[in-house]
Amino acid sequence: MQNSDIEPGERLAPLMPRVERQRLHDTVVEHIRRFIVEGVLEPGKKLNERELCETLGISRTPLREALKVLAAEGLIEISPNRGASVWKMSEAELRETFELMSGLEAFSGELACERITPAEIADIKALHYAMLACRAQNDLAGYYSRNQAIHDKINEAARNSQLRQTYVAVNRRLQALRFRSNFQIPKWDRAIHDHDEMLKALDDRDGRRLATILRQHLLDKRDAVLQIQSNEDAAGASLKA
Structure with missing residues (x-):
């Protein structure tokens, strides 16, 4: 890489690891939190539950439990009719x-x-x-x-x-x-x-x-x-x- 600004494609490249069943809840929270931190899931992005479940190798129940934890942390916004999206600060x-x-x-x-x-x-x-x-x-x-x-x-x-x-x-x-x-x-x-x-x-x-x-x-x-x-x-x- 040249000594210049980092391009978006380069920072979103890392593979998303699949989740092991042990300590499933904490692991799912940790993975999604990391996706948000590293820009894999960008601010304002609407979350596709099916895609996330496939990526992490989990069902929707542990995913939704994890999203509730992240919503309590202020990282995710959950709307009754629109689903979950990554929180974007004003x-x-x-x-x-x-x-x-x-x-x-x-x-x-x-x-x-x-x-x-x-x-x-x-x-x-x-x-x-x-x-x-x-x-x-x-x-x-x-x-x-x-x-x-x-x-x-x-x-x-x-x-x-x-x-x-x-x-x-x-x-x-x-x-x-x-x-x-x-x-x-x-x-x-x-x-x-x-x-x-x-x-x-x-x-x-x-x-x-x-x-x-x-x-x-x-x-x-x-x-x-x-x-x-x-x-x-x-x-x-x-x-x-």
Whole structure:
């Protein structure tokens, strides 16, 4: 791949694995959530139950149970007469949710610098280097999973159960958008630079510095997503003209 923006066909290419019967409910939820995060199921897309059942190798009962869970998480919208579709945030909702997440990330960073252990920092560093390897291979899905694991471990290191609960709930609604923020290569590389700075702040136990980096990191993602959506809306309008 050339050093240019990631094309939609390239990011939607991964095969969808079939679901094993063991822990069926949780597995179906996990797979559909990942399809949403990675853009296989795009915002606003109406879900075809038959197609999803065939893809996952399941009946409609476990699928519908999974969709109810995802609706409770704010990822799916279920209408009585129209079925289920992937939730699409309005611009105002997107802005407000990213602003909230930036505050949660910043607070996580402050507390983590007070409470994190050397072993936890070592785990984060290992994830960081694995993330860099994915970037070198243009593996956005692999990069993103490790990226999110880093943010997750910082939040866990804060040792605050109420913060953790709120963080998880809000972040689920933003994961697909955070994934999209790296579609443009310069934005992706800027995010890696931010992660380098996060590691330095963690090593120094500099909570104020880490909070500042994390807050701006999330606001930059918000701006990247808004730019992508604006470009897509403009392209759609030109096609209709």
